[in-house]
Amino acid sequence: MSIPNGQAQGLVRQKNKAKYRGWLCAYLFIAPLMIGLIVFYIIPFIQSVLYSFTDIDSFNNATFIGMANYQKMFTDPDMWRSLGNTLLWVVITVPIGILLSLIVAALLNTNIKGKSAYRTLYFLPVVTMPAAIAMVWKWIFNGQFGILNQFLALFGIPAHNWITDPKYAFWMVMIVGIWSAMGYNMVILLAGMQGISGSYYEVASIEGANPFQQFFKVTLPLLTPTLFFVLLTSIISGFQVFDIIYMMIGKGSPAYESTQTILMLYYRNAFDYSNKGYASAVAVFLFLIILVITAVQMKLQKKWVNYD
Amino acid sequence: MKLRKRGRIVVHIILLLGLIIVVFPFIWMLLTSFKTHAEAVQVPPCIFPKHLNLEGYTKIFTELPFLQVYCNTIISTIVTVVAQVVLCSMAGYAFGRLEFPGKNVIFLLILSVLMVPGQIFLVPQYLIIMHMGLLDTIAALFLPNLFSAFGTFLLRQFFMSLPKELEEAAVLDGCNQFQTFGKIMLPLAKPGIVSLVIFTAKFAWNDFMWPLIVNTSLDKTILGPALSALQGQYTNDYTGQMAGAVLSVIPIVILFFIFQKQFIEGVAQAGIKG
Numbered sequence: 001m002s003i004p005n006g007q008a009q010g011l012v013r014q015k016n017k018a019k020y021r022g023w024l025c026a027y028l029f030i031a032p033l034m035i036g037l038i039v040f041y042i043i044p045f046i047q048s049v050l051y052s053f054t055d056i057d058s059f060n061n062a063t064f065i066g067m068a069n070y071q072k073m074f075t076d077p078d079m080w081r082s083l084g085n086t087l088l089w090v091v092i093t094v095p096i097g098i099l100l101s102l103i104v105a106a107l108l109n110t111n112i113k114g115k116s117a118y119r120t121l122y123f124l125p126v127v128t129m130p131a132a133i134a135m136v137w138k139w140i141f142n143g144q145f146g147i148l149n150q151f152l153a154l155f156g157i158p159a160h161n162w163i164t165d166p167k168y169a170f171w172m173v174m175i176v177g178i179w180s181a182m183g184y185n186m187v188i189l190l191a192g193m194q195g196i197s198g199s200y201y202e203v204a205s206i207e208g209a210n211p212f213q214q215f216f217k218v219t220l221p222l223l224t225p226t227l228f229f230v231l232l233t234s235i236i237s238g239f240q241v242f243d244i245i246y247m248m249i250g251k252g253s254p255a256y257e258s259t260q261t262i263l264m265l266y267y268r269n270a271f272d273y274s275n276k277g278y279a280s281a282v283a284v285f286l287f288l289i290i291l292v293i294t295a296v297q298m299k300l301q302k303k304w305v306n307y308d
Numbered sequence: 309m310k311l312r313k314r315g316r317i318v319v320h321i322i323l324l325l326g327l328i329i330v331v332f333p334f335i336w337m338l339l340t341s342f343k344t345h346a347e348a349v350q351v352p353p354c355i356f357p358k359h360l361n362l363e364g365y366t367k368i369f370t371e372l373p374f375l376q377v378y379c380n381t382i383i384s385t386i387v388t389v390v391a392q393v394v395l396c397s398m399a400g401y402a403f404g405r406l407e408f409p410g411k412n413v414i415f416l417l418i419l420s421v422l423m424v425p426g427q428i429f430l431v432p433q434y435l436i437i438m439h440m441g442l443l444d445t446i447a448a449l450f451l452p453n454l455f456s457a458f459g460t461f462l463l464r465q466f467f468m469s470l471p472k473e474l475e476e477a478a479v480l481d482g483c484n485q486f487q488t489f490g491k492i493m494l495p496l497a498k499p500g501i502v503s504l505v506i507f508t509a510k511f512a513w514n515d516f517m518w519p520l521i522v523n524t525s526l527d528k529t530i531l532g533p534a535l536s537a538l539q540g541q542y543t544n545d546y547t548g549q550m551a552g553a554v555l556s557v558i559p560i561v562i563l564f565f566i567f568q569k570q571f572i573e574g575v576a577q578a579g580i581k582g
Contacts, residue, residue, distance in 0.1 A: 029402035036455030044432030132553035145542035
């Protein structure tokens with residue numbers, strides 16, 4: 001028995017109608033978000049790249065100037081110093097920060113009491129406002145009345161102007177950076193450790209491995225995917241450090257130059273000097289650095305990350 | 309890992325020493341905020357204030373529009389959270405569960421927004437807000453933050469993990485797509501939405517660079533940049549500065565202690581899935 005031709009067409013038409021209605025519905029679901037993302041993110045991204053080839057005057061009229069911003073950038077001592085400072089920040093804070101959070105996570109991954117209380121308190125700096133954190137540490141490090149100098153005096157160490165002296169300032173800000181990011185990585189590493197099956201440790205302890213051997217022979221190799229994630233995200237956020245430095249090192253500070261990172265340079269040019277074309281070139285450059293570093297790490301991971 | 313008793317004591321000692329460094333700045337901030345100026349700058353240091361002196365707190369409310377800044381922060385946080393939950397759950401549902409032409413290409417666009425460092429958008433975003441005539445308004449504080457690629461990605465992952473049978477049952481019961489979304493899927497996505505709320509609330513409350521750029525008037529900004537202004541205005545008044553710091557961290561810290569499990573698990577999960 002066959003369905004009459006007209007009826008079959010009707011069925012197909014009905015089915016198509018339902019399909020189109022389903023599509024329309026899906027587009028309605030994504031439309032509000034997509035309009036916002038296009039207006040505030042996707043078009044601005046393209047604009048930033050275009051602006052980087054222009055000179056924008058104080059009335060925000062852009063004139064095309066080709067590669068001049070990039071040429072200026074590569075001959076700008078300010079740029080090289082900022083890049084050097086940013087790299088120093090990443091090279092110092094990322095390994096030390098990860099090492100410390102790894103130690104805390106390993107200690108919390110044992111059979112001690114009060115684990116969740118420790119975990120909660122160690123995480124506290126992650127949720128608090130960077131601006132407030134920076135203010136408190138600045139007060140602790142204050143050269144005249146700061147508690148750090150008064151504490152160090154107990155050991156006969158002379159007072160220093162920790163955050164106005166260019167010799168120390170950047171290192172002190174790095175301490176704060178490590179302090180505020182540690183809890184975040186600790187929680188991710190701890191979760192990774194808890195995902196490792198207990199049977200590995202049973203075998204290891206039957207074979208007579210002590211806790212240190214268990215950590216280096218079992219935990220660490222199986223944790224490499226998590227370590228990779230932590231390394232990647234820490235480096236990316238290291239390149240974008242801003243709030244803490246902006247708050248701790250004021251505009252007139254003698255330590256301003258020695259603590260200027262790429263993002264500080266970008267901010268100053270875009271919004272203090274109205275050099276928006278040049279600032280856009282700096283932003284594009286930062287984007288390319290992050291892109292290259294991420295790509296290199298993705299390649300290198302094959303050498304040290306174990307996926308089972 | 310199993311440790312013997314002596315090992316456990318050593319672990320506690322190390323963790324407690326670390327904890328002192330982690331918690332000390334919070335305690336010092338709180339103690340200083342209740343001191344008099346003389347107590348704050350005393351050498352040798354005065355650890356505990358003699359009386360609970362509220363001078364620091366009254367000063368920031370009388371000499372700065374701190375109450376206004378506080379309201380701005382609350383408004384901005386609530387609007388951002390509500391908008392992100394609505395927009396990201398709708399879009400996350402469509403990307404996670406519906407079929408439509410161009411889906412993969414559009415989703416790739418969202419992923420690319422996620423991968424670009426946020427600062428690259430700032431100059432054009434600033435110019436857009438300026439052309440809209442919204443510089444120095446409350447709306448400027450949150451407008452670009454209402455649309456989140458991260459939130460959409462997070463909720464898409466969540467919607468994808470729900471079983472398909474639920475949808476089929478809903479269709480058999482005669483629900484249309486909006487009803488299926490609102491009545492069946494949305495309630496099931498609650499854990500994912502809670503994570504998004506927490507992430508967004510923390511982000512919006514602590515935001516710094518964007519409000520610093522778009523709103524230069526003190527009464528139109530939020531707490532982070534206001535602290536920066538407070539610091540500039542009262543360079544040597546540490547009790548006022550610490551009072552401002554205490555007030556700006558208290559709501560989010562309270563929220564954290566109430567929802568600490570969700571906060572921490574949200575972060576931990578992001579790491580595992582990443």
